[in-house]
Amino acid sequence: MATTTTAPALELAGIDMHYGYVRALDSIDFHVGQGEVVGLLGDNGAGKSTLLKIMSGAHRPSSGTVRVHGKEVELHSPSAATHAGIQMVYQDLALVDALDIATNLNIGREILRPGLFGLLGFVDHKAQRKRSEAELDKLGVRTAAMTRPVEMLSGGQRQVVALARSATRVSGGHNGVLLLDEPTAALGYEQTQVVQALVRRMADQGIAIVLVTHNLQLASAVCDRMVVLNRGRKVADVATEDTDTDHVVGWITGARGSMFD
Amino acid sequence: MRGLIFLRDRGIFVLWILIIAVFAVWANPYFATLNNAILVANAAAISAIFAAGVAVGIICGALDLSIPGVAALSSCIAGWMITTGLPVWLALVVGIVTGALVGFVNGVISLRGFNPIIVTIAMLSITSAAASIIAGGYTFPGLTQLDFMGTQRYLGIPAPVWITAGVFLVGTVFLTKTRDGIRLMAVGGSAEAVRRSGIHSDRYKVLAFVISSTCAALGGLVTTATVTEANPSASPALIFTALTAVALAGVSLVGGRGSLPRVLVGALVLATIANGLTIKGVQPYWATGVTGVLLIGSLALERWVTASVSRRLMATAQASVHTGTR
Numbered sequence: 001m002a003t004t005t006t007a008p009a010l011e012l013a014g015i016d017m018h019y020g021y022v023r024a025l026d027s028i029d030f031h032v033g034q035g036e037v038v039g040l041l042g043d044n045g046a047g048k049s050t051l052l053k054i055m056s057g058a059h060r061p062s063s064g065t066v067r068v069h070g071k072e073v074e075l076h077s078p079s080a081a082t083h084a085g086i087q088m089v090y091q092d093l094a095l096v097d098a099l100d101i102a103t104n105l106n107i108g109r110e111i112l113r114p115g116l117f118g119l120l121g122f123v124d125h126k127a128q129r130k131r132s133e134a135e136l137d138k139l140g141v142r143t144a145a146m147t148r149p150v151e152m153l154s155g156g157q158r159q160v161v162a163l164a165r166s167a168t169r170v171s172g173g174h175n176g177v178l179l180l181d182e183p184t185a186a187l188g189y190e191q192t193q194v195v196q197a198l199v200r201r202m203a204d205q206g207i208a209i210v211l212v213t214h215n216l217q218l219a220s221a222v223c224d225r226m227v228v229l230n231r232g233r234k235v236a237d238v239a240t241e242d243t244d245t246d247h248v249v250g251w252i253t254g255a256r257g258s259m260f261d
Numbered sequence: 262m263r264g265l266i267f268l269r270d271r272g273i274f275v276l277w278i279l280i281i282a283v284f285a286v287w288a289n290p291y292f293a294t295l296n297n298a299i300l301v302a303n304a305a306a307i308s309a310i311f312a313a314g315v316a317v318g319i320i321c322g323a324l325d326l327s328i329p330g331v332a333a334l335s336s337c338i339a340g341w342m343i344t345t346g347l348p349v350w351l352a353l354v355v356g357i358v359t360g361a362l363v364g365f366v367n368g369v370i371s372l373r374g375f376n377p378i379i380v381t382i383a384m385l386s387i388t389s390a391a392a393s394i395i396a397g398g399y400t401f402p403g404l405t406q407l408d409f410m411g412t413q414r415y416l417g418i419p420a421p422v423w424i425t426a427g428v429f430l431v432g433t434v435f436l437t438k439t440r441d442g443i444r445l446m447a448v449g450g451s452a453e454a455v456r457r458s459g460i461h462s463d464r465y466k467v468l469a470f471v472i473s474s475t476c477a478a479l480g481g482l483v484t485t486a487t488v489t490e491a492n493p494s495a496s497p498a499l500i501f502t503a504l505t506a507v508a509l510a511g512v513s514l515v516g517g518r519g520s521l522p523r524v525l526v527g528a529l530v531l532a533t534i535a536n537g538l539t540i541k542g543v544q545p546y547w548a549t550g551v552t553g554v555l556l557i558g559s560l561a562l563e564r565w566v567t568a569s570v571s572r573r574l575m576a577t578a579q580a581s582v583h584t585g586t587r
Contacts, residue, residue, distance in 0.1 A: 078457075079459065090457075092453075094451055094453045095451065096450035096454050096455070097450055097451070098450050098518040099443070099446065099450060103443060104454075107455065107458045108455070109458075110440045121439040121440045121441055122439055122440075125438075
């Protein structure tokens, strides 16, 4: 995917976050480029979720700046983040169970029928199905018939639909940022493989991906770079090929000293 | 698998056909006639309109209990206007708009974080009180101007049946074919999913209340037209009949699921049972009892079907993810 800008898709600089006297994040610098998968790792309470919430607009940092494609933005709400091209995929997926795959993928950006019916708000189901099929084909995941209700899908298929929904929303225009929170937490081995391949393919299309996970295997399999937080501080920021699992575990647990001290 | 899904989605149609078949034999030769079919349709018509309102509310995740009050209020306003000599069309329009307004208020209050059930119960009291105040403790009798939508027949079919058919046609097309209808159903299924798609889910909640109350107003007006009298007493029985039809139709009370054609058949099932038993000279309270048994039976069936479907899904899921087919 041709990229015209050199600025990272998402860049956070000097992010502090205080909850009362508790310092949840301590001057965190973080960036993710187009087509890059960055793993965000750390033990419980290390600040991963807080950082993710800042990126998705759910929380505002006490201080620090956020830049999207080099432009400074205020992410004062989740919808502001969405507007800036940042999409969060939550663990609970939030799909509409009773509706089919195509409708789930198209809600909020429906294709209306041409002419009078369109003016009356009639949806062009056929065109929507076609578009969704094309989009899923592009991501290399054709999970099931487009007309199948989401409730009749397996956990892995649902995860794929949820990821695809977010991917289609950030890949229009210029490439956006996907924030994934434990995308494989509820999945079995094979389904994890499918999701893993999907994440890679989304990155190949130029989407910037931040992956929060506890699963080191997953992280080393799909991430280009790993960022490790420990007690609110960034202790490591390293290309996956330059490190190994033992080092990462050391940073996560605190047994290994910070790269930056 | 397909059979099970068919049973879940179309079970109510099968049930209705079974009931018709039973009565056709048992109550031969009086049941299975064209005239009796029209009678059944007419009996089902008004409760079906109310059921449509209840169903749209539930599908979007809100049970609207103010329906009997709204029906009484709308019919009393229209009755008062007609009695004072105002044009009939104006009375009908004002009656319908009143319903829509009450729905809007219901929706807006519910969105403030109040429990919609309590809000609509309060609205039930308020609207029925308002109806009584307008009627001054009496009724508005002799509204023969409304015959055209009450007892009048067109092509041999009573006006309420035509109106009901119209309501269900428009409602079904709206819910399944239009953007707003689909979003409304989606809000009932998962408001969070809709919100994350960048849509104001609140708007659709209010819309559901408006549709629900508008159906209630229409039902009240048709009732008034049929009995040529506007009555301010709100009958709570009305909401339970409507709920029974909705539940028989398998509309999940959790929201996000359900289809209007099935609700229509639900109302028809109730009317068919009442009609058939009446023909056989069985006391009407038996019909009520049979309805109750059917309702619990349909719940049991639904649970069984859902459990079976998910069991089979678990079995095929592993393979399907891998092969990428279905």
